[in-house]
Amino acid sequence: MRLLRASARPKCLLRAPIVATASTRRRTLLTLAALVACFAAIAAQLLRLGVKAEPDFHLNIAEPIGQSWSRPDIVDRHGQLLATDVATHSLYADPQLVLDSDEVLEKLTGALAGLDRAEVRRALADRGRRFAWIARGLTPRQAQSVHDLGLPGLAFRTELKRVYPLGALAGHVVGSVNVDNKGLVGLERWLDDMGKVEAVQGTDRSAKPALRLSLDVGVQHAVSEELQAAVTRYSATGAAGLVLDLTSGEILAAASLPSADPTRPSDWLELSHADKLMSGSFELGSVFKTLTVAMALEAGVADLNSLYDVRRPLTIGANTITDLHPSGRPLSVREVFLHSSNVGAGLIALDLGADRQRQFLAKFGLIEPLRTEAGSIAPPQLPKHWGRIETVTVSYGHGIAVAPLQLAAAMAGVIVGTKVTPTFLARAEASAPAARVVAPATSARIQEILRLNVTSPVGTGRKADAEGYRVGGKTGTAEMPGRGGYQAKAVISSFIGAFPMDAPNYLTLVLLFEPEPVAGIAPGITAGLNAAPTTARIVHRIAPVLGVLPRLIGRAEPTDGPFDAPSAAQ
Amino acid sequence: MLRIINLTLMLSMLVGVFALYAIKYDARQLEARVQTQERDLEKLENNVAVLIAERAHLARPKALEPLARGLGLAPIAPRQYLRLEPSSAANVIE
Numbered sequence: 001m002r003l004l005r006a007s008a009r010p011k012c013l014l015r016a017p018i019v020a021t022a023s024t025r026r027r028t029l030l031t032l033a034a035l036v037a038c039f040a041a042i043a044a045q046l047l048r049l050g051v052k053a054e055p056d057f058h059l060n061i062a063e064p065i066g067q068s069w070s071r072p073d074i075v076d077r078h079g080q081l082l083a084t085d086v087a088t089h090s091l092y093a094d095p096q097l098v099l100d101s102d103e104v105l106e107k108l109t110g111a112l113a114g115l116d117r118a119e120v121r122r123a124l125a126d127r128g129r130r131f132a133w134i135a136r137g138l139t140p141r142q143a144q145s146v147h148d149l150g151l152p153g154l155a156f157r158t159e160l161k162r163v164y165p166l167g168a169l170a171g172h173v174v175g176s177v178n179v180d181n182k183g184l185v186g187l188e189r190w191l192d193d194m195g196k197v198e199a200v201q202g203t204d205r206s207a208k209p210a211l212r213l214s215l216d217v218g219v220q221h222a223v224s225e226e227l228q229a230a231v232t233r234y235s236a237t238g239a240a241g242l243v244l245d246l247t248s249g250e251i252l253a254a255a256s257l258p259s260a261d262p263t264r265p266s267d268w269l270e271l272s273h274a275d276k277l278m279s280g281s282f283e284l285g286s287v288f289k290t291l292t293v294a295m296a297l298e299a300g301v302a303d304l305n306s307l308y309d310v311r312r313p314l315t316i317g318a319n320t321i322t323d324l325h326p327s328g329r330p331l332s333v334r335e336v337f338l339h340s341s342n343v344g345a346g347l348i349a350l351d352l353g354a355d356r357q358r359q360f361l362a363k364f365g366l367i368e369p370l371r372t373e374a375g376s377i378a379p380p381q382l383p384k385h386w387g388r389i390e391t392v393t394v395s396y397g398h399g400i401a402v403a404p405l406q407l408a409a410a411m412a413g414v415i416v417g418t419k420v421t422p423t424f425l426a427r428a429e430a431s432a433p434a435a436r437v438v439a440p441a442t443s444a445r446i447q448e449i450l451r452l453n454v455t456s457p458v459g460t461g462r463k464a465d466a467e468g469y470r471v472g473g474k475t476g477t478a479e480m481p482g483r484g485g486y487q488a489k490a491v492i493s494s495f496i497g498a499f500p501m502d503a504p505n506y507l508t509l510v511l512l513f514e515p516e517p518v519a520g521i522a523p524g525i526t527a528g529l530n531a532a533p534t535t536a537r538i539v540h541r542i543a544p545v546l547g548v549l550p551r552l553i554g555r556a557e558p559t560d561g562p563f564d565a566p567s568a569a570q
Numbered sequence: 571m572l573r574i575i576n577l578t579l580m581l582s583m584l585v586g587v588f589a590l591y592a593i594k595y596d597a598r599q600l601e602a603r604v605q606t607q608e609r610d611l612e613k614l615e616n617n618v619a620v621l622i623a624e625r626a627h628l629a630r631p632k633a634l635e636p637l638a639r640g641l642g643l644a645p646i647a648p649r650q651y652l653r654l655e656p657s658s659a660a661n662v663i664e
Contacts, residue, residue, distance in 0.1 A: 034580060041588045081626035087616040165626035203616055221631035222645075468648035541645045550648035
C-alpha cells in the first residue's frame with residue numbers, strides 16, 4: 001500500500017507542459033465568443049438607447065428650501081369661491097453665481113415694478129449665501145419677463161399662493177395669510193389653528209374639503225354696496241352691517257367699512273380698517289332699550305301698558321338724565337320704547353335693580369367675551385361699579401360697551417326667545433333646539449313693539465319700513481366719547497331689526513359712524529334718519545335673495561317704467 | 571457533458587444579466603414617464619385651479635352688477651310678485 005502511494009504521488013503533482021491542444025483552443029474560442037456576445041449585447045443596448053432615447057427625461061432634485069403651506073379652499077354657503085391656492089413663480093438668487101449685481105438689480109427693477117431695491121441689493125451682496133428670495137408670487141407675465149433677461153444666478157421656484165377672487169368682499173371674515181401661506185387673521189387663522197393646513201414643498205394643492213361658510217355672497221355684496229352708498233350719502237367715517245339667520249345663528253353677511261383686502265395684510269394694522277363688528281366695543285345707545293323692556297316683561301315688573309312718569313328729568317346724585325324730546329305726560333312701556341325715552345328706560349331699570357339687570361345681560365352673553373371662528377371678539381367694557389346711575393345708563397346703552405356682533409346675538413335671543421350662537425360656518429344639519437332664554441310671551445311682545453316702532457307714526461324706526469317685508473327694529477344714536485366727554489356731533493347711529501316680523505327669520509344690524517346731516521334727506525344725525533333707511537334699502541335687496549315674499553297683494557300696481565328697487569333710485 | 575452545462579449556464583447568466591439590465595432600464599424609463607405625467611397632472615390641476623379662480627373673479631357680484639344695471643335689470647321689486655289664485659279671474663293669462 002505504501003509503495004503504491006509513493007508511486008502515485010509524483011504522478012499527481014507533475015505539471016504537464018502547456019501545449020495548445022484542440023481542447024484548449026475550443027475553450028479559448030468559447031471565452032472569446034462569450035466576450036463577443038457581451039460586447040454585442042452592450043452595443044445592442046447602446047444602439048437601442050440611441051434610437052429610443054426619451055427626450056423628456058427629467059431629473060428630480062430635492063428642494064429642501066422654501067417650505068409653504070397648502071390650504072383648503074374657502075367657499076360661501078352656495079359654493080362660490082372666496083379663497084383658493086394657485087401655483088405661482090417665485091424668483092430667487094444664488095449670490096455666488098451672480099456676475100454683476102448692479103446689472104441684475106438694474107434689469108430686475110425694470111422688469112418688476114415695486115421691487116425693493118435696497119432689499120435686493122443687500123441680498124445679492126451677501127456672497128456667503130446660496131439662496132435669497134428676490135420676489136415671490138409673480139404673475140406669469142412677470143416671470144416670463146425676468147426669464148427673458150437671461151441673468152445668471154437667478155432662478156424660479158413654483159410655490160402656492162393664496163388668491164381671493166372676490167377681492168375685499170367679506171375680507172374681514174375671510175382674513176389673510178403671510179407670504180408663506182400661513183394664516184394670520186380671520187378664518188384663515190382658524191384654518192391653521194384647527195390643523196387644516198399642510199406643510200408642502202412645491203405646489204401640491206390641499207386635498208382637504210373646502211371650508212363652507214355661512215356667508216351668502218349675494219347678500220354680502222348687497223349689504224356692502226348699500227353700506228358704501230350710505231357712507232357716501234351721509235358722509236360717515238365708517239359703517240358696519242350684519243345679516244343673521246335667527247333660526248340657525250348662521251351669519252349670512254358681515255361687512256365693515258373701510259374694508260380690509262385679504263391681499264394686503266397691512267390693512268389689519270390700520271385702525272381705520274379694523275373690523276367694526278368684532279374688533280371694537282362701542283356704546284351703542286338706545287338699541288339697549290329693547291333688552292331693558294324685555295327684562296321688565298320677563299321679570300314681571302311691568303307690562304307694555306305700565307305707566308312711567310317721564311315728565312321730569314331723572315336725577316341720581318349729581319347726574320341728570322333727560323330726553324331728547326321730553327314728553328308732557330306719563331308714558332306706557334310701549335311708548336317709552338317708541339319715543340326712545342331715556343328717562344323711561346332708566347325708571348324701568350331702577351324698578352328691576354342692578355343685580356337683576358346684570359344677571360339678565362349675563363344670560364345673553366353680554367358680560368363675558370364672545371369668540372367666533374373668525375377670531376376673538378373685543379371683550380365687553382362694563383361699569384366698574386354697577387350702582388344706580390350705572391343701572392340707568394346701561395338701560396339706554398351708555399356706560400356699557402360691547403362688540404356689535406355680541407349685541408346682535410343678544411338681540412336675536414330676545415326676538416326668538418332662545419339662545420342664538422352666531423357662527424360663520426354653514427351648519428351641515430339642523431342643530432338641536434337651543435336653550436330658552438326668555439318666555440315665548442316676552443319674545444312675542446318684543447316682536448310686537450319692534451314692528452310697531454317701524455309702523456307707528458311716532459316710532460323712531462319709520463324709515464326702516466321696506467315695503468312688503470314687515471321690518472321691525474330699534475334705533476340707537478350714541479354719542480362717541482372724546483376729549484372732555486361725549487361729543488354731541490359725533491355719533492354712532494345704529495338700527496337693529498328683524499324681518500319678516502310675522503315670523504322673524506333674519507336679523508339685520510346697520511351701524512354708521514359719525515354720519516352728518518344731508519339737506520333734503522336727513523336733517524339730523526339720529527339713527528332714524530340714516531341707519532333706518534339704510535336698513536330698508538338692504539332689506540329690499542336681500543329679501544328676494546333670501547326667498548322672503550312681500551305682502552303687497554292687492555296694493556301693488558305694475559307700472560310701465562323699468563322695475564327698480566329704491567336702492568337703485570338713490 | 572459538464573462543459574455543455576457550464577456553457578449553457580454561462581450563456582444563461584449573460585442573457586439573464588442583459589435581461590435584468592433591460593428590465594431595470596425600462597423600469598427607470600417608466601418611472602421617469604410617471605414622474606413626467608405626474609408633473610403634467612400637477613400642472614393641469616394648477617391650471618384648473620387658476621381657471622376656477624378666474625371664473626369666480628369674473629362672476630363676482632361687483633363685476634356683474636354694473637352689467638345687469640346696464641341691461642336695465644334691478645333687484646326684484648315687491649310689486650313684481652303676484653299671487654296666483656284659482657278663483658281670481660284677474661290673474662288668468664290668456
